[in-house]
Amino acid sequence: MKSYKNNIIASAMALLTLGACSDSFLEIQPKGTNLEANYYQNQQEAYNGLVAIYDVVGWTGNGFVTKQNALNAASDDHYAGGGGPTDITPLQVWSNYTLDPATGPQGELWSKGFSGVFRANVLLQKLPEVPMDENLKARYTAETQFLRAYFYFDLVRLFENIPLLTSPVPTSEMYDVPQTDPTTVYQQIESDLHAAIQTLPATVDLATEAGRATIGMARALLGKVYLHQEKFDLAAQEFAAVNGTPGETSQYGYKLLDNFADLWVVDNKFNSESIFEINFTNQSNGDWGCVGCTEGNVLNIMVGPRGYNAISPDAPDFVSGWSFLPFTEEFFSTIQGDPRSHATVANLDSLEKAGAVTYEKGYMNTGYFLKKFAGREADRSTGGGVMELNFRQNMYEIRLADTYLLEAEALIRGGGDSGRAQQLMDAVRARVGLSPIPATLENILIERRIELAGEGHRWFDLIRNGIAADELSEKGFVSGKHEILPIPLLELDNTLIEQNQEYGGTK
Numbered sequence: 169m170k171s172y173k174n175n176i177i178a179s180a181m182a183l184l185t186l187g188a189c190s191d192s193f194l195e196i197q198p199k200g201t202n203l204e205a206n207y208y209q210n211q212q213e214a215y216n217g218l219v220a221i222y223d224v225v226g227w228t229g230n231g232f233v234t235k236q237n238a239l240n241a242a243s244d245d246h247y248a249g250g251g252g253p254t255d256i257t258p259l260q261v262w263s264n265y266t267l268d269p270a271t272g273p274q275g276e277l278w279s280k281g282f283s284g285v286f287r288a289n290v291l292l293q294k295l296p297e298v299p300m301d302e303n304l305k306a307r308y309t310a311e312t313q314f315l316r317a318y319f320y321f322d323l324v325r326l327f328e329n330i331p332l333l334t335s336p337v338p339t340s341e342m343y344d345v346p347q348t349d350p351t352t353v354y355q356q357i358e359s360d361l362h363a364a365i366q367t368l369p370a371t372v373d374l375a376t377e378a379g380r381a382t383i384g385m386a387r388a389l390l391g392k393v394y395l396h397q398e399k400f401d402l403a404a405q406e407f408a409a410v411n412g413t414p415g416e417t418s419q420y421g422y423k424l425l426d427n428f429a430d431l432w433v434v435d436n437k438f439n440s441e442s443i444f445e446i447n448f449t450n451q452s453n454g455d456w457g458c459v460g461c462t463e464g465n466v467l468n469i470m471v472g473p474r475g476y477n478a479i480s481p482d483a484p485d486f487v488s489g490w491s492f493l494p495f496t497e498e499f500f501s502t503i504q505g506d507p508r509s510h511a512t513v514a515n516l517d518s519l520e521k522a523g524a525v526t527y528e529k530g531y532m533n534t535g536y537f538l539k540k541f542a543g544r545e546a547d548r549s550t551g552g553g554v555m556e557l558n559f560r561q562n563m564y565e566i567r568l569a570d571t572y573l574l575e576a577e578a579l580i581r582g583g584g585d586s587g588r589a590q591q592l593m594d595a596v597r598a599r600v601g602l603s604p605i606p607a608t609l610e611n612i613l614i615e616r617r618i619e620l621a622g623e624g625h626r627w628f629d630l631i632r633n634g635i636a637a638d639e640l641s642e643k644g645f646v647s648g649k650h651e652i653l654p655i656p657l658l659e660l661d662n663t664l665i666e667q668n669q670e671y672g673g674t675k
Contacts, residue, residue, distance in 0.1 A: 211299075217294070226447060229459075235280065239626075240624055240626075241260075245496060249530055275656040284319035311380065321389065331665065357393055361387075364386045370384070378438040385566070396632055400579075407575030410422065428507070443571065445564055450464060450559065452553070454557035464560065466556075466557060467541045468487075468559035472542045474530045479525055491531070499536075502614070514537040517534070570616075570620060573593065573619065581609060
């Protein structure tokens with residue numbers, strides 16, 4: 169799945185031979201090889217196809233590249249870390265902005281996005297002819313439209329100049345697909361989300377369908393799509409529908425958790441603050457033979473302190489990890505003293521000085537580790553596969569504090585209701601016992617930085633607000649170039665796709 173061309177072939181020939189996500193409704197594990205032409209003969213096969221699309225949301229590349237860890241590495245909150253300057257090179261070169269068309273995370277991020285798009289296109293083409301309940305078919309269609317919009321939003325934000333495919337591409341035409349103007353891609357994303365919102369359920373049964381798309385998920389994503397395009401009034405409108413009255417329960421059942429630290433309790437999945445959550449499980453038996461086949465959360469092992477040894481009986485029960493994504497000294501100075509610091513940062517430097525622990529100093533070590541996702545002995549998998557690849561902590565793609573602060577941003581940037589923006593920001597701060605501060609754009613972005621640290625949002629916040637060069641120049645960021653990624657080289661061979669001009673192309 170390393171190239172766009174291969175993804176087309178894979179989607180056409182063996183859509184359902186890959187493993188499927190677990191957790192709640194995502195427990196289908198299709199067996200054997202089912203040729204796409206002979207599949208989708210009944211409701212169960214349509215459902216399996218839907219699960220195969222959801223599966224891509226939690227994509228882990230065989231090189232341990234994920235959307236979240238790559239975006240964290242690129243931000244000013246983290247260094248790439250690890251064992252050395254060539255340890256998971258795609259993360260290193262995005263972190264220090266030496267990436268080029270041949271080296272970087274772009275291959276995995278492109279593959280993830282288009283794998284999701286291709287699977288969605290196949291199901292949307294096949295669903296009309298599947299003999300099944302029409303109401304259920306309409307829901308499957310809406311979920312697939314939501315997911316296609318989600319994948320395309322990441323692709324256009326990351327690469328800007330991408331092909332727009334809304335139906336399966338025959339192998340005879342796979343080399344002749346051109347790139348599309350980004351405005352047209354955004355129009356398609358908006359169209360998919362508007363269509364999905366008309367049919368998706370407002371809520372789902374968490375006992376049997378946790379993780380499936382809802383109206384609230386689609387409206388939150390649409391708000392983000394509008395905000396990225398600076399359609400501030402429309403963005404604020406969508407976020408307001410999701411958020412409701414700040415601090416209270418919204419119309420879709422969302423409410424801030426009382427305790428910030430509870431967000432990171434592994435068993436606290438699909439809580440009231442969760443809007444769009446990525447499922448992980450320790451039941452997929454992930455092994456070193458196929459890292460990309462695991463359904464476990466690899467971030468848990470990646471961000472843990474290397475060579476960790478607890479000396480004091482009350483020391484944290486971290487699993488010895490690989491020391492990726494240590495927080496920068498500058499970020500630690502920003503969050504230090506904030507009530508969220510304890511749940512966000514594992515201060516190994518302080519613990520070691522106190523004689524409570526020892527640990528091996530990894531590459532670019534600062535002593536400050538991503539506690540939200542550091543694997544714990546208490547959560548060590550006892551099932552099959554290797555421990556490192558089978559952690560089950562879910563991750564938030566969108567949560568309520570995120571949308572509160574995004575609505576506040578849309579209101580302030582768009583000249584909207586500053587009083588409501590203040591209420592939204594106040595609610596996020598009140599949850600952790602902090603007093604109000606003025607809801608200026610600068611303060612909102614600082615609040616997002618602290619509240620959402622390590623969750624993969626900071627880089628997009630900087631790009632969206634045009635301040636990436638100000639914050640990332642010391643890491644090597646070049647304005648006018650590094651706002652997007654290069655197109656992977658494999659996509660350029662014998663195709664109509666052109667390299668982004670920022671990386672020597674003509675597009």
